[in-house]
Amino acid sequence: MALEQAVEALETLLGARISVKRPDREAHGTSEAWYPLTPPDAVVWPQNTEEVSAILKICHREGVPVIGWGTGTSLEGHALAVKGGIVLDMMRMDKVLEVHPEDRLVRVQPGVTREALNADLRTTGLFFPVDPGANASLGGMAATRASGTSAVRYGTMRDNVAALEVVLADGRIIRTGSGAVKSSSGYDLTALFVGSEGTLGIITELTLRLHGQPEAVSSAVCAFETLEAAVETVQTTIQMGIPMARIEFVDADIARVFNQINGTHMPEKPHLLIEFNGSESSVAEDSRRFGEVVAEMGGADFQWATTTEDRNKLWKMRHAAYSSCIASRPGSIGLLTDICVPISRLAESVERARAMIDVEGLDGPILGHVGDGNFHAILLVKHDDPEELRKAQKIGHDLAEMALEMGGTITGEHGIGVGKRGLMADEHGAAWGVMGEIKRALDPKGILNPGKVVPDGENA
The missing domain is CATH 3.30.70.2190 (Alpha-Beta Plaits)
Structure with missing residues (x-):
């Protein structure tokens, strides 16, 4: 990895919009969950798609990892630079580009937040419904296939992203999807990138579906x-x-x-x-x-x-339930589980979750978007108690295995990141290997958010 050469080239390209200063690196090395501080080697702030493309061409040439960054609200360590490299902070690309009320579509840059978009749409009679709780960036929400409290009626990001502009690992710029209501034209690349957690490309523009204000x-x-x-x-x-x-x-x-x-x-x-x-x-x-x-x-x-x-x-x-639970036990951190089961098994799964937590003797309030079978346990762990953390990790693993046993999934909305990567083979079997093959086809040098989602192996 020729990091020094990459940083030098990025300084020429971006000037003051690249930083290797410790405070900037540490600000982009944290998450909202229990994962340890993991600073990148540098942080860059692009302002348009062409700059993102140029950055990726440099990093691809030098073999330097690139990790996309939005508001930093992820809960599974998605944006942590676990193998070093450059964090690409997208929050200066924050414009609402075009609203098409007659088509109920809006075109935005990835740094636009959910709340900012709805404030902009207030006079149109339309709104964007996906609500994960945090005021997350829309690019990050697409990358993690976010959902939230309103998914039972309006669906998740999978249902509400019509088209994307994406920069690939080698700097190529592609567009996926269209403004049409439906299409039978080729592979659904939009769906491929939604939920890929920045491992296949960097989202630089989104076309989103809007709904009428009730x-x-x-x-x-x-x-x-x-x-x-x-x-x-x-x-x-x-x-x-x-x-x-x-x-x-x-x-x-x-x-x-x-x-x-x-x-x-x-x-x-x-x-x-x-x-x-x-x-x-x-x-x-x-x-x-x-x-x-x-x-x-x-x-x-x-x-x-x-x-x-x-x-x-x-x-x-x-x-605010998550932060309120953390505040209720001073000195604690939260390990927030996230499973989704068929509705027919929901009552049983919540009861079993409660029993697992009680057996381990941890504080673990339970809540969730139960209308779609998705619920969480907020496992409160003293930050300096490794035994409590071990118990919480065991509960998280056991709950995920229970979800699979019931025909569900290890994550309903938080995604994989580094936290649930070890459970992917259990859920997907041979299909997990296929995900790795797709990753290698689009990112043969493995520079995009390495160490996440796909299997270990060559350039994974």
């Missing part, structure tokens, strides 16, 4: 005596075809944390948080039918939040 929105929170009753309510609601915009589960531990951190007065029991979108009449009807299901399942303390202010408070509290 006429009416209503949210509610309700408590249940048991975890099983809450999860079975979700299953029944789905089976009845009631169209939910969001349905979230939090257990009794998280209800207690909400009270502690936010000053709420929720019963310390499992809760569901739900939202309906649509016309005034459809929201009223959906809410009524859901209320009947809750009553049948023994739900109580049913509270509707119909004003924008109350709804925002409810979902802000839910999105």
Whole structure:
């Protein structure tokens, strides 16, 4: 690896927009999870696609790793420079390029954040629905195939990315997809890059699908005596075809944390948080039918939040659950698990998860986007206690294996990164090797985010 030559060439290309200073490197060597500080050798800030192409041509020639970077909110160490190299910070490419309201499409650069896009769209009557909680960059959300609280109705990034502009490892610029609603034209390269975690190319532009802002929105929170009753309510609601915009589960531990951190007065029991979108009449009807299901399942303390202010408070509290749990145990770090199972196995899987955590004696509140079978355990570990970390890692591994046993997946939204790479063979078998072959075909020198997603091996 000719790092010095690459840095020298990048300094000529970018001037002050390359840094080898320790503070800049360390700022791009962290993640929101438990992984140790892993600084890159340098950080660069491109401003357009042509610069990204030039950077990759230099790094390809010199064999220097390149790792894409957005807001740094990933939870599986996706953007850590585990084999050194250059971090490509995309956050200066942050323009909304073009809005096509009649086609419900928008073209953006990768550094645009979800919240910034929706603020820009406010007067159009449209919005972008994928909501992972964090105000992540849209390029990063595509790279990790993000989803979140609204996926039960609006889908994930896989469903909402229509087209991409991508720079390949050797600097070639390609476009995938189109503005058409559908296509039967060749391989679906857009889907290939969405979720590839920066191992196949650097996303420099996205065309995203938009949705109409709903006429009416209503949210509610309700408590249940048991975890099983809450999860079975979700299953029944789905089976009845009631169209939910969001349905979230939090257990009794998280209800207690909400009270502690936010000053709420929720019963310390499992809760569901739900939202309906649509016309005034459809929201009223959906809410009524859901209320009947809750009553049948023994739900109580049913509270509707119909004003924008109350709804925002409810979902802000839910999105802050992870940081609130960390704050509830001073000196702790979080290992956040992420599995997704068929809806028919959801109640069983949550019960088994609770039992696994209790056996190991860890604090592990459970929550999730249960409308699509995706849930998490926030395993709270003292930062200086290796035994607690070992137990948490064991639980994470066992939960992933349980998900596979049930016909599910080891990750519903957080992705693979370095954290779940060791489980890929268990889920995909020989198909994991095929992923490695695709990687080598597009990135034969293995410079793009090495050490992630695909198998170890030549240039992996």
